[in-house]
Amino acid sequence: METRLVVGDAERLRALLEAARGPTLFLVVAGATETSTIPGISIAGPSPEATVLTPTLDVEYLVAGRPVMLDVVPVSPEGLPTPAVITRAVLSLLDSVGYAAVDAGCKFAPRVPHLALPPRRPGARIDEGPALPRGTAERLYRAAKLLGETIARGHSLVAIGETIPGGTTVAAAVLEALGHGGLGRVSSSSARNPHGLRRRVVEAALRRLRRGATVFEAVDEVGDPVHVSVAGLAAGAASVGARVLLAGGTQMAAVLAILRAAEPGALAAVGVATTPWIIRDESSDLPGLVSEIAPGVPLAYTEFSLASSRYPGLRAYEQGYVKEGVGAGGALFLAAARGFSQEEVLAAVEAEYERITRGQGDAADRG
Amino acid sequence: METRLVVGDAERLRALLEAARGPTLFLVVAGATETSTIPGISIAGPSPEATVLTPTLDVEYLVAGRPVMLDVVPVSPEGLPTPAVITRAVLSLLDSVGYAAVDAGCKFAPRVPHLALPPRRPGARIDEGPALPRGTAERLYRAAKLLGETIARGHSLVAIGETIPGGTTVAAAVLEALGHGGLGRVSSSSARNPHGLRRRVVEAALRRLRRGATVFEAVDEVGDPVHVSVAGLAAGAASVGARVLLAGGTQMAAVLAILRAAEPGALAAVGVATTPWIIRDESSDLPGLVSEIAPGVPLAYTEFSLASSRYPGLRAYEQGYVKEGVGAGGALFLAAARGFSQEEVLAAVEAEYERITRGQGDAADRG
Numbered sequence: 001m002e003t004r005l006v007v008g009d010a011e012r013l014r015a016l017l018e019a020a021r022g023p024t025l026f027l028v029v030a031g032a033t034e035t036s037t038i039p040g041i042s043i044a045g046p047s048p049e050a051t052v053l054t055p056t057l058d059v060e061y062l063v064a065g066r067p068v069m070l071d072v073v074p075v076s077p078e079g080l081p082t083p084a085v086i087t088r089a090v091l092s093l094l095d096s097v098g099y100a101a102v103d104a105g106c107k108f109a110p111r112v113p114h115l116a117l118p119p120r121r122p123g124a125r126i127d128e129g130p131a132l133p134r135g136t137a138e139r140l141y142r143a144a145k146l147l148g149e150t151i152a153r154g155h156s157l158v159a160i161g162e163t164i165p166g167g168t169t170v171a172a173a174v175l176e177a178l179g180h181g182g183l184g185r186v187s188s189s190s191a192r193n194p195h196g197l198r199r200r201v202v203e204a205a206l207r208r209l210r211r212g213a214t215v216f217e218a219v220d221e222v223g224d225p226v227h228v229s230v231a232g233l234a235a236g237a238a239s240v241g242a243r244v245l246l247a248g249g250t251q252m253a254a255v256l257a258i259l260r261a262a263e264p265g266a267l268a269a270v271g272v273a274t275t276p277w278i279i280r281d282e283s284s285d286l287p288g289l290v291s292e293i294a295p296g297v298p299l300a301y302t303e304f305s306l307a308s309s310r311y312p313g314l315r316a317y318e319q320g321y322v323k324e325g326v327g328a329g330g331a332l333f334l335a336a337a338r339g340f341s342q343e344e345v346l347a348a349v350e351a352e353y354e355r356i357t358r359g360q361g362d363a364a365d366r367g
Numbered sequence: 368m369e370t371r372l373v374v375g376d377a378e379r380l381r382a383l384l385e386a387a388r389g390p391t392l393f394l395v396v397a398g399a400t401e402t403s404t405i406p407g408i409s410i411a412g413p414s415p416e417a418t419v420l421t422p423t424l425d426v427e428y429l430v431a432g433r434p435v436m437l438d439v440v441p442v443s444p445e446g447l448p449t450p451a452v453i454t455r456a457v458l459s460l461l462d463s464v465g466y467a468a469v470d471a472g473c474k475f476a477p478r479v480p481h482l483a484l485p486p487r488r489p490g491a492r493i494d495e496g497p498a499l500p501r502g503t504a505e506r507l508y509r510a511a512k513l514l515g516e517t518i519a520r521g522h523s524l525v526a527i528g529e530t531i532p533g534g535t536t537v538a539a540a541v542l543e544a545l546g547h548g549g550l551g552r553v554s555s556s557s558a559r560n561p562h563g564l565r566r567r568v569v570e571a572a573l574r575r576l577r578r579g580a581t582v583f584e585a586v587d588e589v590g591d592p593v594h595v596s597v598a599g600l601a602a603g604a605a606s607v608g609a610r611v612l613l614a615g616g617t618q619m620a621a622v623l624a625i626l627r628a629a630e631p632g633a634l635a636a637v638g639v640a641t642t643p644w645i646i647r648d649e650s651s652d653l654p655g656l657v658s659e660i661a662p663g664v665p666l667a668y669t670e671f672s673l674a675s676s677r678y679p680g681l682r683a684y685e686q687g688y689v690k691e692g693v694g695a696g697g698a699l700f701l702a703a704a705r706g707f708s709q710e711e712v713l714a715a716v717e718a719e720y721e722r723i724t725r726g727q728g729d730a731a732d733r734g
Contacts, residue, residue, distance in 0.1 A: 023390050023521055025465075063517060095607070096521040098392075100482070100514075109483070113514035115467070116476070116483040147467075147480035150430060154390055154463040240462070 001302050001336040001345065006279060007291040008271070008298035016271045016298065019243040020337035022156030024097045026247075027115070027233065028062060028087070028327050029144075029162050030055035031105035031226040033123035033131065036166030040197045043190045044165035044325075046077065051165035052107045052122065058084045058163040058326050059101035059110045062091075066356070068111040073356055079313030080321055081353055083275075083328040087161065089348040090331035093340055102147070102233070104140060105225030115151075117143045123224035126173055127204035130221050137219035141232035141262060148236020158237040159273070159334065161247040161327020164226040165189070171254035173202045173222040177209055178257045180293055186250040187284035191320040195283070215261035227251060231258040238269035245271055247330020249278040249323060253289035260294055271298040273333035276305070277323040302332035304342060311353055368669050368703040368712065373646060374658040375638070375665035383638045383665065386610040387704035389523030391464045393614075394482070394600065395429060395454070395694050396511075396529050397422035398472035400490035400498065400591040403533030407564045410557045411532035411692075413444065418532035419474045419489065425451045425530040425693050426468035426477045429458075433723070435478040440723055446680030447688055448720055450642075450695040454528065456715040457698035460707055469514070469600070471507060472592030482518075484510045490591035493540055494571035497588050504586035508599035508629060515603020525604040526640070526701065528614040528694020531593040532556070538621035540569040540589040544576055545624045547660055553617040554651035558687040562650070582628035594618060598625040605636035612638055614697020616645040616690060620656035627661055638665040640700035643672070644690040669699035671709060678720055 005013050036042040036051035045051035057067040061074045062084045074082040091099055101114040105122045117140060123131040152158045164170075168186040175182025183199055205222040213221065219228045234244040234255070244266075246252040252272045259266055278286055279301045290299040306314045317323065335345050372380050403409040403418035412418035424434040428441045429451045441449040458466055468481040472489045484507060490498040519525045531537075535553040542549025550566055572589040580588065586595045601611045601622070611633075613619040619639045626633055645653055646668045657666040673681045684690065702712050 025521075064513060098518050098520040098522065100518050103483070109485070111485050113482060113484050113510050113517075115480060116470070117480050118476070118478050143480050146431060150480075151465050151467050153465040154392075155465065 001304055001332065001340065001342050003300050003302045003333055003336045006299045006301060007287045009296045012271060012296065013298035013300055016243050016245060017337045019157035020334050023154060024157040024159065024334060025152060025155045026091065026097050026099035026159045026327065027102050028059055029102045029104050029160060029226050029230050030059045031122060031164050031224060032107040033164060033166045033170050033224040034125040035169055035201065038125065038201060040194050041169050042165040054165050055163045056106045056108045056110050058082055059114060060112050062088055062326060063101055063112040069108055075313060075357055080316050081313055082326060083322055083324060084326035085352050085356065086328040086349055087326045087331040089352040090335045090345060093344065093348050094334055094338060097334060104229035115147060117147065117229055121225060126170060126222050127201040131223050132220045132225065134220055137223060137228045138216040140225055140229050141216065144229040144232025145236035148233040149240055152237035152242045153240050155242045157245060158242045159245040159247045159327060159330040160230050160233055161330055162226050162230060162251055163326045164224060167224060167226060167251045169198050169201055170224045171227060171251045172198060173205045174219060174227060174254040175257055176202060176206055177218040177222050178215060178261055180257055180289065185285040185289055187278055187281050187323060189322055193283035215258055219258065227254045228258055230255045231262060234259060234270055235263045235266040238266040243269050245273050245330050245333060247273050247327035249274050250284050250286050250289065253286060253293060256290065256294045256297060267294050267297055271300065274301050274329035275324045275332065276301050276303060277317055277320065281320060281323060300333065301329060302336045304332050304345060309346065309350060311350065314349065314353055368671055368699065368707065368709050370667050370669045370700055370703045373666045373668060374654045376663045379638060379663065380665040380667055383610050383612060384704045386524035387701050390521060391524045391526065391701060392519060392522045393458065393464050393466035393526045393694065394469050395426055396469040396471050396527060396593050396597050397426045398489060398531050398591060398593040399474040400531060400533045400537050401492040402536055402568065405492065405568060407561050408536050409532040421532050422530045423473045423475045423477050425449055426481060427479050429455055429693060430468055430479040436475055442680060442724055447683050448680055449693060450689055450691060451693035452719050452723065453695040453716055454693045454698040456719040457702045457712060460711065460715050461701055461705060464701060471596035482514060484514065484596055488592060493537060493589050494568040498590050499587045499592065501587055504590060504595045505583040507592055507596050508583065511596040511599025512603035515600040516607055519604035519609045520607050522609045524612060525609045526612040526614045526694060526697040527597050527600055528697055529593050529597060529618055530693045531591060534591060534593060534618045536565045536568055537591040538594060538618040539565060540572045541586060541594060541621040542624055543569060543573055544585040544589050545582060545628055547624055547656065552652040552656055554645055554648050554690060556689055560650035582625055586625065594621045595625055597622045598629060601626060601637055602630045602633040605633040610636050612640050612697050612700060614640050614694035616641050617651050617653050617656065620653060620660060623657060623661045623664060634661050634664055638667065641668050641696035642691045642699065643668050643670060644684055644687065648687065648690060667700065668696060669703045671699050671712060676713065676717060678717065681716065681720055
């Protein structure tokens, strides 16, 4: 597989690819925002109310191979699997990459071993009131930075993914709050990007924002626990000499915006790795966001296709469903850096999809 | 500094020293047992009741440089510092060693980033009733093993320390329950080993033990959350190709006994690194325990002395106080493997002791 630079500095991308061949740690930051329960905002769950469980189930599946809190298959009724299937499949190939989930504020703590970031509190609906109690964003940033400083030592690369349904809507609010155009430019887990609904939610959130709010005040008001934690982790890992791969889609633009405001020096160590499905998505604009917020920071995607999969649930990624999450784009980046082929990764993803859908009837049927 | 083999296979010790020069992860497993609140069992706290807070404070200090839950100095009224001072000082020298605390069952979750091992439940007084609800020990072992399998990937060595006041008393009970002589052979944080009191506590615990109990049933009844978690972590790390350094004193004999019963194949990857103060302690017998429980497993200590320290609180280690904990012996092992001298380590320990006792009056006075 080839990794392609979309925007940013080619030399920095080469340094990230080189770092990905050395000691690498893969972290997935999980958290919830009640914003995802607004009908129409997120398809990352069987119902709007159930979307707040998805981060817990995602990381339980990533770590233990199955969701633990609920006995469910991490696949939608239409057979669409969580992108964690890609991440887990790739990690099964990359057996020298250590990995862990980080609970930055799940609604329910994962019932598998995980890194806990105090105060571990989910975000509220940003259209109704403050997302987080005052001071939480800064506290999370500092805790995440400390985690990066301690656990990233000795690693050449730390890849950081996310799982937070509703996170793209919150990302749009954070981007707007920090002076970057976010509305109309973030992606969605749905093939139809709900820009109109999202605009109403974000505008309701922004109306409460005090002029001159600091970055952490802005996140407390209109953010969520995940983006600020990813930013803190990145700053901490960079401070001990690791390169940092933000493994995600348009939510990582919010992370860059937080980092630019909080600790701009850390951006020199950072790149963004996403999936081809995000780059191809015409309803969002990650390249524009990255190049405006953090000029020079490389944005790359790895050429990988599910079009030839035997499974319709996997082929749906090529129709614009799901697109990214749980670090899938970063996992593909690592696989490419370490020389794995499209065929090897596809075989691993299909094998994992088969394993989790075994006995589930249609979901795993060849289409 | 030189690392000396006490018992076990010299070739395995050489392999551990070699592994300690590669990618190394340092974990400290923290948990509480109410057994430490029995007056006379533990001096690891300002009062018997307060000893259950010590693991939380120890790992907060290790990670953040100060206890967070309480604004205290991690030094006893007599100026005796927690052994975490040695560990933290050494980790400041070993800047490529990643580290993290693991909460296996603290009374209060650490208010710093940490690895959480569900179900995260402290142990009860073993003289009064079952230590853990039925099934907890096996659940912790499996969770810890999964953590080892995921986070240890890519590391040549994983060092695992512990902090659990009362842990030596519980270790004696676990050793006896698993058919090894533990009573009269475990050490104590006090210069006067409370063998008589400990015998009464352990015998009360053992009276409840069912004949033919499995290893996990035995830990549920007379154990604590820490030893079984260290064993699970060791098994998980070994299964992904890492060598494992059990960094502690006589409690690690209980870990070896659990591992021998649960997963004896993992013992081939394991060694024990302790302090010279444990080896010199005539009231305990770690060499005898290790050689009986796990023949061939190397037990080593690193020659390091606090006798020439300017501070009486540090010199007290040479009089048999504290002796070991929070991975201190393992930290010294890593420092020796990476070529640090007695002078460099002593200077780092004294600098750290000065930092934490600044403004504390006598504690930091030169003696």
